[in-house]
Amino acid sequence: MTFTILEQISAHISFYLLLFVTLIYWGKFIYINNKTLKVLGKIGMIIAFVSITIFLLTRWIISKHFPLSNLYESSMFLSWALTLIHSILGSRSKNDWISVITAPSAMLAHGFATLGLPKEMQESLYLVPALQSHWLIMHVTTMILSYATLLCGSLLAIALSVIVATKQKNFPLIFGFSISKAYQKIIESHIYSYESQKTLLRFINFRKWQLIEELDNWSYRIISLGFPLPTIGILSGAVWANEAWGSYWNRDPKETWALITWLIFAIYLHSRMIKIWHRKQSAIIGSLGFFIIWICYLGVNLLGKGLHSYGWLL
Secondary structure (H helix, E strand, O other), X not given: OHHHHHHHHHHHHHHHHHHHHHHHHHHHHOOOOOHHHXXXXXXXXXXXXXXXXXXXXXXXXXXXXXXXXXXXXXXXXXXXXXXXXXXXXXXHOOOOHHHHHHHHHHHHHHHHHHHHOOHHHHOOOOOOHHHOXXXXXXXXXXXXXXXXXXXXXXXXXXXXXHHHHOOHHHHHHHOOOOOXXXXXXXXXXXXXXHHHHHHHHHHHHHHHHHHHHHHXXXXXXXXXXXXXXXXXXXXXHHHHHHHHHOOOOOOOHHHHHHHHHXXXXXXXXXXXHHOOOOHHHHHHHHHHHHHHHHHHHHHHHHOOOOOOOOOOOO
């Protein structure tokens, strides 16, 4: 009873903290540049990470198996992985724009689990015989971690695609770069002399180029870091499938879409390594991976078909 209450409290605390942190980073994104908010955001994310960790540990104690047996638990683990990635990237990057992406991602994954799923799917149940294996931790953990990592990289690729497609005159207002007072005065006073326009455009082009370089670099690095994870997950899943179902490949929808996901990011990395496409084309492939991941993770499961189905919609 005590662990059940602790589980519920930690789930509620972590969600509201993630919501609070998301509002903070998006507030900073729209020019509310305050050091106190930045500190509060970091502290809030750390407490949220600890709260989700406590939730997973208590869930493990209550169910007596690793908490990755249904959609609710895997979504909470996905939120935990996204908060972990947020903390790692936040410590390595000097800019807050990565937090603008990772914080709401963790919050939405958590919100889907706690608010979007029915109560019966949130209950802890006994493992079916096929899941009673030591492969559960290795296979499912690596796959969820790969989803979290590749989702972050894909979101950065989407942001890169949007910036490249954004008109130059609208760029400073859309992407939250603080313009120095001199340039801000030029905009506010409507002084459109040739020299002022030329200076302002040079400044905007430089900041846009700078952001594009950073987004491209971080997107490539994060996807490169995450790509080995689905590789390990698919291989370990094949071994587990052979033990549980007698075949390494069962043409299951989940297996098929996992392979498609792997191929999409393999194409992205291949295009970056041999430089056969420009940055924009590679970013489009990375952006496509975002939607493929969600089809693999949720779309297949919620249809209620296949060996990996959670059977919610049908």
